[in-house]
Each structure stands twice: as C-alpha cells, then as structure tokens.
Amino acid sequence: MLRRAKKPDALQGTLDLLVLKTLSRGSQHGYGIATHITTVSDDVLHVEEGSLYPALHRMEQAGWIAAEWRITANNRRARLYRLTRAGQKHLDEEQEKWDRLSKAVGKVLRFA
C-alpha cells in the first residue's frame, strides 16, 4: 500500500497532469476543474467526476495544490484550488515527460 502511494500508475499520472494544467490557468473549484477537463477533451475522457476528489486530495497532500473555502457568485461555499510553486514545478516536469513520450509514440506509430 505504501508502495502504491509512491508509484502512481499511468492513468493517475494523466489525471494529475490534466488537473495541474487546468489549475495553471487560474484557481478553480472541483466542479470547474471537472467541467473544464470534459470540455477541452471533447468528451473523450470519460472519467467519473467523483474520482477527481481523491486525486485533488492526494495532490493537496503532496503540496502541489493548495485549497481554501470561498463563497461563489450564487452564494454557495466552494473549495477553491490553486497551483503551488511545487505544483508548477511538477507540472513542468510532467509536461516535458509527456511531450517526449507522445513524440516517441507518434514516431513509433508513424514507422510501424
């Protein structure tokens, strides 16, 4: 179990990347993040929205994102997440890795 926490699997890593990327555009609550991911991925990624929250919680623990309670325009209490400096750094690294990987995959596919 301890080991699982250290080595996130591929999908989890992808979700992290998407969340961090979304937050890099500005603070957002969970609902906003979910909506944004669905919208920009043209409804391709069918992730249950509920599974977002464990991920958010985990990233908060890891120090990549920070949260605070805010009152929204329609007068509801929402938990607003923002990217921390460590999160930004992690995002940069992950994004670079991802870019390299997708380039490699793209090459393989082209020459296969």
Added chain:
Amino acid sequence: MGWLRRLGSTVVGKRLERTLDEEMRFHVDERTDEYVRAGMTREEARRAALRRFGNVTLAKERARDVDTVRWLADLGRDVRYAIRALRKSPEFALAAVLSLALGIGANAAVFSLVNTVLLRALPVPEAGRLVAMSGAGFNGGSTWTYAIWNEVRQRAHLFDGALACSDPQRFTLTQPGGETQTVDALFVSGDFFKTLGVPPLIGRTFAPADDVRGREPVAIISNGLWRTHFGGAANILGTPVVVEGVPFTIIGVTPPEFFGVEVGRTFDVAIPINAEPLIRGRDSRLDRRGSSFLQIMLRLKPGQSIDAGTRALRGEQPRIRALAMPEDWPAHFQQQFLKELLTLVPAGAGSSGLRQQYGRPLVIILAVTVVVLLIACANIANLMLARTIGRQHELSVRRALGATRWRVARQLVVESLVLAGAGAAVGLSIAVWASRAIAAQVSTSITRVFLDLSLDWRVTAFTAAVTMATVLLFGVAPAFRASRMEPIDAMKQRGDGGGRSNLSSGLVVAQVALSLVLVAAAGLFIRTFERLAHVPLGFDRDRVLVVNVNVARVRADAADRILLYRRLIDTVAAVSGVAHAAASLVTPVGGNALIDVVNPAGVEPTVKLFDAPGRPGDRTALVNLVTPGWFATYGTAIHSGRDIDEKDTQNAPPVVLVNETFARRFFPNRDALGERFGGLTPPGERPVQKTIVGVVGDSVYASLRDAVPPTMYVPLAQARSWAPSDVSIGVRSSAGSPVRLAPAVAAALKTVDRDVTFSFRALADQVDASIVRERLVAILSAFFGVLALLLAGVGLYGVTAYTVGRRRLEMGIRTALGARPADILRLVAVRICVLVALGILMGGVVSLWASRFVAALLYGLEPRDLTTLGAAAAVLAAVGIAAAWLPAWRASRVDAAEVLRNV
C-alpha cells in the same frame, strides 16, 4: 493491512469527512443547476448529475485512503528513521532496550501471577454468580460437615444450584502393572459439574444419582490424567481407575482449562462424596457430625444479589443447624454451633489458600517491580536528554528546513516508542518464562501448585499500558525540549544545554531514593527469612525422616491398631542405620493441630476454646499423641521426670508430658512435675485427671512464626477409645542424611502388612516448606534490589560522565591556573555526594513511610528497623561513590594544554 487502514481512518477521518461532504455536495448542486438551465426538470437534473458524479462513497473512501496512506507512510518513515538513528548509537539502544526489557518483563511476570492468583475468574460460564458459604469460628469457617451439606443441598432451589467438594486429597493410583503414583483427588457432589457449568470433554459428568451411598463407584478424570496416564485414548469410558485400592469406572473427562474451584491447585480424579466410605472405611467422615471437610458453593439466580442470597440462607439457618447438630458435642459448643451465622461471600474467582498466603506478597513484589521500572525509566530519560542535546544541531537543521515543532517532537516520541516496543517484546518473552519460574518456587514436595499462567487479555493490556507509561515517562521530556529548538540554533556552534542539568540531577536523586527503598525492603525480607530459618526449633530437623503411615484399609479395631503401630515402629527401628523410631499424630510444622483445655485441680473448669488465644486467662493447650522414644527420635530434651514407656497403656493411670511453656503458664512458681489436671471430656466418658510425669524443652509446634505454645504430649496408647487411622513415624538416622533410609524402611514396612500405605518426607523439607513464602519474597526482593542498585549506579555514572564532559574546558582552565587533580576531584565529588545524600535522605523518609505495608510479612523485626535502613543507606552510598569515582578521576587527569588547544 485493512484493519490498520481503518484504524488510521478513524484517527484522521473526521475533519476530512466534513470537507469532502461539502465539496461533493457543491459539485452535484452546480451540475444540477447546469442541467436545469439546459431544460431538465430539477429531479431529472439531480439524477443525471449524480450519475455523472459516480459512486460518492467510493470517492470518499479513496480520498480517505490517501490521508491514511500519508499518515502511515509518515509513521513508517519515522519508525525507519528512528531505527536508523538508534543503530547509530548501538550502546545506547542496547542499554535502553535491555533495561526496559528487564523492567517491563518483571512487571509483566509478576502481574501475570497477580492476575492468575488474585484476579482471574474461574473458567466457567457466569462465574460472577458463584458464591461460597462461610461461617466464622469452627474449623476456620470455610469448610463444612457432610450433614450441613446434606441440608444445604436439599435447599438448593433457593438458588440456581449448590455444590460441594473437598480439598484435593493425595491418593495413590494403582497402575495395571501394580506400581503406584500419587494423584490429587477431589470428592465432589453429584451436581458439582452441572452447577459450575463445566461440560464433559468426552463421556458425561456426574448426575445426582451417582452421588448416593452404595452406588457403583464411578469417577471423572481430568484432561491432564487422561493424556498422561491413558494416552488420550478415545475409548477410555468404562475402564477402571484404581484409587486407594478401590476400582472406579471412568464415565467422563473434563475439559483442559478446568482445574477445580481452588486456584493454585488442580485435580486428577473426581469421585462422588458418597464414595468416600469406600476409601476411608470405618474412618469415613460422612457420619461424623463434627468433621468438616467440604467447601460449599452456591450459584445465585440471575438478578439475585449476594445479600438476598444470604438472607434466604439465614432464613433456613436454624433448621439447617438443628438438623446437622453434632449430638456428641458438649452443650456449650452446641450453643455456639446453633448461633453461628451462615454468610455468602463472592467466589467467582474461586477459593484459594494460595491467595490468602501470597496475595499481599505478590502485590508488594508488583510494587517493587514498578519501582524498578521507574528507576530504569529515569536512566533512559537521562540518556535520551543527553542524546537530544547531542543532536541539537541535527534537530534545528530539520526545523530550519521547515519541519514543525510537532513534527520534530513526534520524531523523538516515535524513537521512544520504538525503544519501548522492543523492550516490551523482549520483556514479554522474559515474563512468560519468569512467571513460571516463580510459580515453580512455590511448589513444594508437600503441596503441588498448579497455576494457569497463559497470557490473557489482562496481562497483554497491562503490558501495553506499562509500555505506554514508560514512553510518557522517559520520552516526553526530551521531545518537549526538542520542540523548543529554534531554527536559529542550527547556526550556533554548540548548544549550551542549560536546564538539562537540573532535570537530570533531579532524576538521579529520585533514582537513588527509589533504590534505597528497594534495598531496604530487600534487607527486611532477607533478615526475616534468615531469622525464621534460624528459629530455635527444639528438635533436630536434619536427622529425621517422617513416614506417614495409613492403616485405614487394614481390618483392625482401635486396640489392634495401637498394636499394629507398635509392630510397625519396632520393625522400622530394627532397620540398620536407624537410631530411634517413634510415632506421633502431629509432626512439627506438619499443618495439623490438636487442641485441648487445661483444667488444673482446684481451678474452676472451663470448656472455652478459641477464646482470645495467648491472652492471660487463656486455658487452651496444643496436644500431640506420641509413642515411647518420640523425644529421643526428634531430639527434644526431657528436662525433668521421665519419658512415657510401654507400661503407660489404656489400663494404666493417665500420664502426660508437658513443655516448659506449659509448665510456666499453668503451674507458675512451682514444679509442674507430679501435678494433675483435667481437660475436655468426650460425651459418654468419665472425666480423667492426667498426671505430669515429665517436663520437656520447648519445641515448635505448627508454625515457625508463632511463639512456642503450651503443649502436652499424651501417650498414643492412652488416647482412650479413639485410635487414629494414620500416624507419622519419625525415623532418626544413626548418622548422616535420613533420606537414604527410605528404601530400607519401605521394604521393612511391607513385611508387616501389605495393606499399609505410606509416604516419606524429610523433616528438613517439611520445615523448609513452611517458610517457602518468606524464601521466595527474600529471593525476589534481593534480585530486584540488586537490579535497582545496578541501574542507579549506571545512572549516576552516566550523569557524572556527562557533567564532567561538559565542564572539560572549565577543568582545563582550572588546571592551567594551578588547580591540583585533588581539587578537581573534590569539585566533582562534592556535587555527587550532595546528590546521593539527598537521594538517601528522601529514600529514607519514603522507606519509613512504606514500611507499614510490609509489616505483616516480617518476623522478629520492627518494620522501621533502623539497622537495616542504615545498612541499605551505606550500600547505596558506596555504590554511588564507586559509580561516580571513575569519571571524576578522569576529569582530574585532564591535560590542560590539550583542552585549551582544542577550544
């Protein structure tokens, strides 16, 4: 790991739960609004939003797992880090774990005994409803005659059942091959097992119909006997087991955890009370209305209080007493018998002679082990403090890198936990072994002690609690200090370590004080044992072999029995190597006593027994029935007059020998020789006056602790119509140990009559067995006293070495300025002496206060014995100075030049 995760979740879960709830509700609400805007009804919209959200519970659980994982991962990191840190200083880790293991192990071992002897309930269902019937005066008040039991049994419907059983009896069991072994047998009532709620392992338990006189004799055997004697054979039912020469048919086996109702004893065979005449023959106690030998226990109805039970019993008391009245008792005793109240006392934990005897010593030893653990904790706290100072740099760097105060403190607490946990693990394995070793010390050749010392929840919980307490004691102070560490401290070259000094000095004073208490207590117990072991006995303990002879199965009436005894004695006396042989009913410290009242001629006769024994006006004396040559055999001097001889028979004038205390008490200021006195007269016999024909030296009768009582020695042949079915033949060796005479004596006895059964015991063993408790307490307190001294010495050494180390520079400068080694030595020594003296002073005060709790266990000493306390203080001072000497001496040799160069 599942349970661990759940545990973690409950610890960290609450706040997270609320956050997640609100956050997810917000999400679903927003999504619903969106769908409503898109044109759905509110209900549809909500369903769709929930569908899109997925499994709420699962999401929550996953989020919680993340937290638990983090919590556990942190803990795991802390533990790993702690182990690494401890491995870096193996001496410290080893010393700490070892002293904790000894401390925790000792506590667990003694508590395990306390638990088994004092706390644990009998292994039967609803033991809390069991009560024992108790009286006050006669026969100690806890055993009853068969007649009383018979009346109680017929009133068992007042309760949820009644049961009776005897103490374990040492009986012989004859193997099919003919060889015999001694086993513990219980006489039990027909509903014994059913009332207790003990089911048979195989076969059946007794039914009331089995406990009827003249029925086919049946027996139930214990799991232990079944396994050892019958190899656990499944077809055991129906086979015979031969007890005291009588074949009983086995009808059942009891489960392994059941040992009877007496904690500390166990049984091999249970037989119905009504089968007793088969074994004891004409000496059966069933019809003797004065003979108490049964414990009576009742099971209260559900909801029936013990007071209600007692009231119900007392309502029947007059009839129970009247119907069970011993007709042959003097009227005065009968009056007492009728009036004595029946009372119920809780018996859920069983009855136990062991508990009465060892209850207080065990609690005292437990207190001693707690103190030892405290001393060990003080040691470790001191070491930990020193370590924390040494790690100041490391800890403040961690603070500087962003660790919170709590985080740093937690790290140190985890280190303490790791130490204590390792100590507890080693300690528990020591405890399992040690508690058995201690219990084995209690067993003697006379009484087989059986204790179920398996670890139960109480012992485990106690050990866990003790372990956590040690962490609090030695781990919190260093952790608190560490949490006060500031990041800026990392910049400083060396810590000043201020404040530590006072705390550790305080710990050393406490250690010395506590050690003094233990050493003083050990001194008291050792001197008690030594005094008891050197009590003037009035007989030779080392030259006599006691042969217990039982002739119940020999068909002989009273007069013939006396002749039979005479033949047995003469045969034994003729064995080569035997100097003298003589029989008596009672042996010194053998556990039995006969009592009579002394009515000298011209004094108003009295029949009062048990009235203020030992007070002025008390007229009771102890009695022994002896045969000629008994005094020569036991080595008791006859000061004046003569021994009894063969001519003092039933038909001769009654004679008696008395001891000096007797002569002084009843015939003060005159020669007792030739005086006459009477005593209690059995009904149907005419009163007799005995003439004193000899005065013998005082000798111990029943207990080494009691002052020698007035004792009279009556010829066995003149014991009127009563001839006992068993006597003890004392065999005096002409030289050397009497034990080696046993085989020859056994062979000789067999030639007289094959139906005589006998067993051997060295008189010395019997005397030693009577002070086994004092011996055990002395050994244990001495062991823990030495341990305490050792720990205190180590503590003092450590603190001195540390202080000296810190003041190295100062010493160097002083030396450079011209101080001689002796001056430096004095500087250090004065401080140590002050600490030790303070500790001794405080320890002395505590000892004087605590001495009241051990007073009951002492013999021949005042609890506030100043000699013992003084000696203990001297020992402690010596150890203290020895422990401090080496580091102090080293300090005095400081090379000033080298120290100053290294500044």
